[in-house]
Amino acid sequence: MTARAPLGFVVGLAAIVTGGLAVAEALTWFASRDLTADGPDDGAELVVVLGYRSSPRGRTNVVQRWRTGIALRSVSDHGRLVFTGGPTRGVRSEASVMAEDAVRRGFPADRVVLEEESRTTWENVRNTVDLLRTADTIRFASNTFHARRARRYVIRQAPELAGRLRPARDFVWGERPVLTTFLLVYELVRTRLRPS
Template sequence: MRRGATGLVATGIAVLAVSEWLNRRWSRMLVGNSRGPSTAVVVCGYRNPQARANLINRWRVRAGIRSVESDRAQDSRLIFSGGATSGSAATEAQLMAEYAQSELGFNGTVLLEDRSTTTWENIANVIPLLEEADRIKIVSQPAHALKARAYLLRQRPDLAEKLVRADDHRPGEWLFVKPVFAAYGLWALRGLGVDVRKLVP
């Protein structure tokens, strides 16, 4: 019994460690060290049929705000991207902005992109809001953010050169859910295409 229990504990610790490592690695892929006085932080929405931001979107908003604050740029804008899902009257972008401003007290510049229903559209539709930025951060769970950065690389390689790391991975955060995020990431990133995957270290 003891040996079996010890084996289960060891397996659990190994799964958590690998998941932590994968999420950390994904958060650092396809980013550089672009510099400049202006930063655009894009927060991608997650399907949200409720009348207020759900758990995932609330976390993404917090990660977006701390990504703005960690930069200390002279000119920062927080861009919420996501349309209406599941027949909801409010868009993901609107719900996230309301949470940021009304509940978290964020008083910086907020822009909304409220038409997107896919990650590809998230990126395509925010491009006009990124043109003047010196630095670009994309916020989501690490694997999803990497997928979004890869899409920006496909759609606008010149803007992808401005990508820098967002504050969307912290050791121990979502610790016991990270195996789920890691499993999703391994599945989702398979669909990026050979050309993009070759560019990912």
């Protein structure tokens, strides 16, 4: 009896954890498609990479490299990348640091655009909205919930662009289930504390 109790506890705990991760994955998948429109992905495409503070020495960090990676796997052969974010640490802008990383990974420099003034996600959108109007397809590269927030800001600032919003490849099933769960919890807490 005593030997079975710990085994049952472990199996039950594993089932709860697995179920929780599965729910987090499903909710994140839905969020990755929220506020996007169906339609062809042809024509001019812009993938906006949302800024994140650089290291004090102006080098990329893990979050910036992750966002750049999402952009690179989301952009089409004819699309352009728009890197956003001003200099929040040091003298180099977040946009220039991430753009350098993308070019180093092989993305053509002539298809890179920099927006180097913004300091918030709202400003990332506001400062690129005129450029977004030139695109037929618009994607945001960041973690799923941050990208969804940017789409919400587009709809508030330039509602005529809502039909051009498409999902980026910010979510891949089973890619980072623990991180996905953490970001879901963070978003729920953030939304409760600071509704956007």
